[in-house]
Amino acid sequence: MKAWKITEFGSVDVMNLVDDFPIPEMKSTDILVKNKAVGSNPIDYKARGGATVVPSEDNPRIVGWDAAGVVEQIGSDVVGFNVGDEVYYAGDIMRPLGSYAEFTAVDYRIVGKKPKSLSWAEASTIALVAITAWETMKEDMVVEEGSEMLIINGAGGLGCMAIQLAKQLGLTVIATASRQETVEWCKKMGADHVITHREPLAPQLEKLGYAKGVRYVFHCHEVGNELGELMKNVVGPLGKLSLTFSPKDEGAFGTIDTVDMWFNRKALLSTMMFARPFTGVNPEKQGELLDTVADMIDAGKITPVVTKTMKFEEAKEVMELQASGSTIGKIAMTL
Structure with a gap:
C-alpha cells in the first residue's frame, strides 16, 4: 500500500x-x-x-x-x-x-x-477532536447546563469543536482568539464572547461579568508557567481546568497556589483521548460517542x-x- x-x-x-x-x-x-x-x-x-x-x-x-x-x-x-x-x-x-x-x-x-x-x-x-471534547466535558468536567466555559485557542481544530459541543450542552461560551479572522471563526462556531489570549485573561473576564473567574476552562493549546495564574484568577470557585497537553515548561505545576485551589474546591484535569484504546478501559464508549456525534452532525447541530x-x-x-x-x-x- x-x-x-x-x-x-x-x-x-x-x-x-x-x-x-x-x-x-x-x-x-x-x-x-x-x-x-x-x-x-x-x-x-x-x-x-x-x-x-x-x-x-x-x-x-x-x-x-x-x-x-x-x-x-x-x-x-x-x-x-x-x-x-x-x-x-x-x-x-x-x-x-x-x-x-x-x-x-x-x-x-x-x-x-x-x-x-x-x-x-x-x-x-x-473523530479526534470530537472524542477529546466529549470526554472532557461529559466525563471529566461533567458540565452543568447554564454554566460558563472559557475555551482557550477557540479557532483551532479542537477549540472549534469544543465551542459547538459546549453550546449543545447549554453552556455560555467564551473563546480566545488573537486575529480578526480567528475571532470571526469562533463567533461562527457559536461562541457568545471572544477575548484575546495575547493579554491577561482575568481582567477581560471581569469586564464580561466574571470577576471571580469561570466555572470551566478548557485549555486547547500548550500551557506554560501561566498555569498558576489560570488556576488562581481564571478558574472560579468550584471550577475545573482541563489541559489538552502536559505543560511545556518544567515547574509549571509548581506555580499553582494549592491552598487557593483547596479552599475554593478547584480541580485540575487532563484530557487524553487515546487513554481508552491503550488502557483497554471501556474502548467501546468511543465508538458509541462517535455514532452519537454523527447523528448530531446529520441533524445539523454540529458543523x-x-x-x-x-x-x-x-x-x-x-x-x-x-x-x-x-x-x-x-x-x-x-x-
Whole structure:
C-alpha cells in the first residue's frame, strides 16, 4: 500500500512516501479501513518528532490517527460492522501504523459510522477532536447546563469543536482568539464572547461579568508557567481546568497556589483521548460517542471543522502548516 514511512524521529524530511508498504496485520477485534481521507492534528508532527513509539528500519512507523474510509475486511471478533461500511475513527497512538496510509487496521470498538451528510474530507477531521471534547466535558468536567466555559485557542481544530459541543450542552461560551479572522471563526462556531489570549485573561473576564473567574476552562493549546495564574484568577470557585497537553515548561505545576485551589474546591484535569484504546478501559464508549456525534452532525447541530483540503501526497506541507500555529480549524488530505 501507499504510506508515509518513518524510520527515525526528526523533521518532515524523515517522512518518505512509499508505495510498497505491507498492509497492516489485523487482530481479531480489528477492522481494516481503506482510507478515503485523513485528518491532520498536532499530535502527528509531535509523534514524528519524538513522541510515543520509537521507529526504526525494522519497525517503521506511520503517524496520523484521524481518518474516514470504507471497511475492507473485518476480524473474527468484530460485531456491528460489515465490509463496505463507511466509517470514521481516531485510532490508537500506541499502535505503530497510523492513518497516513491507504489502509489502517483499527479496533472496531473505537470506530463510528461516518456521518451521512459529510464528505470524506469533512468526516476525516471530526473523530479526534470530537472524542477529546466529549470526554472532557461529559466525563471529566461533567458540565452543568447554564454554566460558563472559557475555551482557550477557540479557532483551532479542537477549540472549534469544543465551542459547538459546549453550546449543545447549554453552556455560555467564551473563546480566545488573537486575529480578526480567528475571532470571526469562533463567533461562527457559536461562541457568545471572544477575548484575546495575547493579554491577561482575568481582567477581560471581569469586564464580561466574571470577576471571580469561570466555572470551566478548557485549555486547547500548550500551557506554560501561566498555569498558576489560570488556576488562581481564571478558574472560579468550584471550577475545573482541563489541559489538552502536559505543560511545556518544567515547574509549571509548581506555580499553582494549592491552598487557593483547596479552599475554593478547584480541580485540575487532563484530557487524553487515546487513554481508552491503550488502557483497554471501556474502548467501546468511543465508538458509541462517535455514532452519537454523527447523528448530531446529520441533524445539523454540529458543523464540519475542516477549512483546507490538500492531497495525501502533500502531507509534509500539511504538517508544516499544522506546526505553524496559524491554521484555523482542521486540514484534510484526500487519497
